[in-house]
Amino acid sequence: MGEETRSGLYAELAAVGPYGVRPGHALITMVEPHPGHEHAYNRWYEDDHYYAGATAMPWMFAGRRWVATKQLQELRYPENSAVARPVGAGCYLSTYWITEGRYDEHMKWTVAINKRLNRDGRVHHDRTHVFTAFQDHEATVYRDGAAGPRDVHALDHPYAGLVLQVIDAEDRARRAELLEWLRSRHLPDRLTGSPAALVTVFRPTPLPGDRMTYVKQVEGVDTRLTLLWFLQEDPRDRWEEHFTGLDAAVAESGLGRVELVAPFLPTVPGTDRYVDELR
Numbered sequence: 001m002g003e004e005t006r007s008g009l010y011a012e013l014a015a016v017g018p019y020g021v022r023p024g025h026a027l028i029t030m031v032e033p034h035p036g037h038e039h040a041y042n043r044w045y046e047d048d049h050y051y052a053g054a055t056a057m058p059w060m061f062a063g064r065r066w067v068a069t070k071q072l073q074e075l076r077y078p079e080n081s082a083v084a085r086p087v088g089a090g091c092y093l094s095t096y097w098i099t100e101g102r103y104d105e106h107m108k109w110t111v112a113i114n115k116r117l118n119r120d121g122r123v124h125h126d127r128t129h130v131f132t133a134f135q136d137h138e139a140t141v142y143r144d145g146a147a148g149p150r151d152v153h154a155l156d157h158p159y160a161g162l163v164l165q166v167i168d169a170e171d172r173a174r175r176a177e178l179l180e181w182l183r184s185r186h187l188p189d190r191l192t193g194s195p196a197a198l199v200t201v202f203r204p205t206p207l208p209g210d211r212m213t214y215v216k217q218v219e220g221v222d223t224r225l226t227l228l229w230f231l232q233e234d235p236r237d238r239w240e241e242h243f244t245g246l247d248a249a250v251a252e253s254g255l256g257r258v259e260l261v262a263p264f265l266p267t268v269p270g271t272d273r274y275v276d277e278l279r
Contacts, residue, residue, distance in 0.1 A: 023062070024099060024103070026095060026098060026137065026200075029132040030092070031094075031129055032089045038275050049122075052122065053117055062096065064094070065269070068264050068278075072264065090130035107208055135203060136202060138203055139182070143196060143198065161233065163231065166227075169255060187201075194242050201225055204218045204221055243261060
């Protein structure tokens with residue numbers, strides 16, 4: 001098949017299927033660079049992988065990187081986390097929005113391009129995937145109603161911080177109850193007066209069988225919810241006031257258990273800011 005024919009296929013693909021701007025799906029990936037490789041990992045990810053391995057792909061329309069310094073890692077809980085072992089593992093977090101209804105097409109591309117990148121020596125192997133999953137959007141709850149940026153803007157708006165929260169229910173039915181409680185009661189109450197402008201809620205989906213071998217299969221597909229709290233302030237400023245006790249609130253509901261609450265700051269693209277504060 002010649003190049004001209006391939007170009008024609010691009011035009012055909014663009015003419016059909018969903019092409020809205022709603023973040024129907026997400027890639028949320030928390031990674032730990034191996035000790036001594038922090039600078040090399042950061043430069044590889046920012047200079048190459050963020051683009052070639054993510055945002056250059058079809059239907060992945062927004063992205064943002066976040067970092068947890070040692071000080072932020074020490075705020076995480078619970079200590080006995082089912083997600084991060086130890087709880088401080090995973091000092092970099094990357095978040096990406098994928099167009100609603102384009103998950104299958106994106107997955108075909110991402111598996112193929114990552115195999116190519118690995119074959120071409122463009123994958124940094126001195127890292128561990130602590131929490132990596134493609135996820136389906138379930139809900140977004142706003143603090144200020146119709147005012148302010150929407151969830152579609154969240155990865156482009158200059159938020160000052162982010163909190164990742166992971167909650168596990170006992171089973172699929174209890175997860176549906178948990179989601180409704182979060183959406184209608186807990187999150188609206190918790191957002192009142194909070195530095196968080198919005199919270200997005202996702203549920204993980206299984207990775208394809210032909211994924212790269214260094215990425216483990218997703219856990220909690222039937223039971224887990226992933227929350228991203230987008231903050232207008234540094235997460236350290238009012239941490240005790242607004243973000244301690246999230247585990248107790250969920251436990252009191254009887255609907256699930258919090259497995260991770262982890263604060264992050266946005267990285268400064270093109271720089272090594274915060275790299276020397278990770279250990």
